Amino acid sequence: MRLLHTSDWHLGHTLKEVTRDHEHAAFLRWLLETCVREAPDALVITGDVFDAGTPPASAERMWFEFLAAARRARPAMDIVAIAGNHDSPARLGASSAVLRELGVHVIGGLPRLDGSIDLDRVLIPVAGGQGLVAAVPFLRPIDIPVPVEDPLATVYGEVLAGARDRRRPEQALIVLGHLYVTGADPSYLSERRISIGGQESASLRLFPDDIDYVALGHMHRAQRVGRDSIRYAGAPIALSLDEAGYRHGVVVVDFEGGRVRDQRVIDIPQTVEIVRIPARGAAPLAEVVAAISALPPRLDADDPARPYLEIVVALDRPEPRLRTQVETALDGERARLVQLHVQLSGDGAALGDRVQTKRLAELDPRDVFAQLWARSHADPPSAAVTGAFERLLAEVQGDLDDPERAAKVS
Numbered sequence: 001m002r003l004l005h006t007s008d009w010h011l012g013h014t015l016k017e018v019t020r021d022h023e024h025a026a027f028l029r030w031l032l033e034t035c036v037r038e039a040p041d042a043l044v045i046t047g048d049v050f051d052a053g054t055p056p057a058s059a060e061r062m063w064f065e066f067l068a069a070a071r072r073a074r075p076a077m078d079i080v081a082i083a084g085n086h087d088s089p090a091r092l093g094a095s096s097a098v099l100r101e102l103g104v105h106v107i108g109g110l111p112r113l114d115g116s117i118d119l120d121r122v123l124i125p126v127a128g129g130q131g132l133v134a135a136v137p138f139l140r141p142i143d144i145p146v147p148v149e150d151p152l153a154t155v156y157g158e159v160l161a162g163a164r165d166r167r168r169p170e171q172a173l174i175v176l177g178h179l180y181v182t183g184a185d186p187s188y189l190s191e192r193r194i195s196i197g198g199q200e201s202a203s204l205r206l207f208p209d210d211i212d213y214v215a216l217g218h219m220h221r222a223q224r225v226g227r228d229s230i231r232y233a234g235a236p237i238a239l240s241l242d243e244a245g246y247r248h249g250v251v252v253v254d255f256e257g258g259r260v261r262d263q264r265v266i267d268i269p270q271t272v273e274i275v276r277i278p279a280r281g282a283a284p285l286a287e288v289v290a291a292i293s294a295l296p297p298r299l300d301a302d303d304p305a306r307p308y309l310e311i312v313v314a315l316d317r318p319e320p321r322l323r324t325q326v327e328t329a330l331d332g333e334r335a336r337l338v339q340l341h342v343q344l345s346g347d348g349a350a351l352g353d354r355v356q357t358k359r360l361a362e363l364d365p366r367d368v369f370a371q372l373w374a375r376s377h378a379d380p381p382s383a384a385v386t387g388a389f390e391r392l393l394a395e396v397q398g399d400l401d402d403p404e405r406a407a408k409v410s
C-alpha cells in the first residue's frame with residue numbers, strides 16, 4: 001500500500017494582498033500528475049485546505065475541480081481530508097455526504113452520534129482494507145462538550161480504542177491530526193498556537209507505537225516529530241515571507257504487511273520565487289536600486305511568475321521619495337514589491353546625548369524642534385512649517401483659559 005501525505009494548502013491565501021491562485025493552480029496540477037505517476041492507494045490532506053472559513057469561490061472551485069480530476073485520473077485512490085484551524089468545519093464538511101459517495105472522505109467537525117464519537121465516520125478503511133485511517137480534525141471546544149482534564153488525550157484515546165477494535169492484524173493504522181505536537185520546532189510555527197482547555201500543545205504520548213504512521217498538519221515547515229513515522233508534511237508554498245527558506249514537499253509512505261517500509265519526500269516545484277534585497281540585514285538605497293536593476297527583466301508586466309520582492313533599506317534619515325525611487329527602479333516588471341522595510345540608522349542617539357546634559361525645564365521647545373527636524377531633513381524647516389510649529393506651541397503653552405479648549409484637554 002502506498003500513501004501520499006500533503007497538508008496546509010491554504011487555498012485562497014493572499015500574500016500582502018497578492019493572490020496565490022496561480023501558485024495553487026500549479027501545485028494542484030503537479031499533485032495530480034504526481035498521483036498518476038506515484039500511484040498512491042490513498043491521498044491524505046491534513047487540514048487547512050482553505051486559508052479562511054469563508055474562502056473565495058475561486059478557491060472552492062479549485063478544491064472541487066481537484067477532487068473531480070483526481071477521481072477521474074485515479075478512480076481507486078481513496079482521499080481523506082480533515083479540517084484545520086483555518087477551515088470552517090461546517091463549511092468544509094457541508095459537501096461531505098456527496099463527496100463520500102465518490103470515495104472522498106472529508107471530516108469537518110468531529111462527528112458524534114448519541115454523544116460518542118461517530119467511529120464509522122472517522123475510521124476509514126483505505127486501499128481495499130490494507131490500511132485503516134483514523135481521521136481526527138482540528139479540535140475545537142465545541143468538539144469536547146463534556147469538560148475533561150485532557151481533551152486531546154480523551155478524543156484521541158477514544159478514536160484509537162475504536163481503531164484497535166476494528167483493526168485487522170496486517171492492516172496499517174494511520175492517524176491524521178491538525179495540531180501542534182510538543183517536540184515540533186516552535187520557532188517554525190508561523191501559525192497561532194492552538195489551545196484547547198488551556199493546553200498549548202499535545203504530547204507525543206497521544207501517538208503510541210502501535211500507530212504505523214501519523215500524518216500531521218499545522219506546522220508549515222515539513223518535519224518529523226519524535227520518531228520517523230510522525231510527520232508534518234508542511235505547506236506546498238511559502239505562506240509568509242518568513243517561510244521563504246522552507247523546503248516544500250509531499251510525503252510518500254510505502255507499507256508492507258501493514259508496517260512502514262519506506263518514506264520519502266518529493267519536492268514541490270515552486271512557480272514564484274521570493275527575493276529579499278539584501279539577502280540579510282539592510283542595505284543603503286543605492287545598493288538596493290543596483291540590486292533591483294540586476295534582477296532579470298520580464299517582458300510581460302502581468303506575468304504571475306514575477307518574484308515577490310522584500311526590500312530592507314538602511315537610511316540615515318527618512319526619505320520621502322523612497323517608494324517612488326524603488327518603484328521606478330522596478331519599472332513595474334521585474335518583480336512584485338510586497339514588503340518595503342526601512343531601518344533608520346542615523347544619529348538617533350545624538351539628540352538624546354545632547355539633551356541629557358540639560359534639565360528638562362531648561363530646554364527650549366524651539367531648540368528641541370530644530371534638532372529633531374535636523375535629524376530627519378537635510379534642509380531647514382520652511383516658513384510654513386515654522387509658522388505651524390509656533391501656532392502649536394502657542395496653543396499648548398497658553399490659551400488654556402479658553403473654556404472650550406480646557407474642556408477638550410480634560
Ligand SMILES: [Mn+2]
Nearest residue numbers: 008048191218
Ligand atoms: Mn496552516
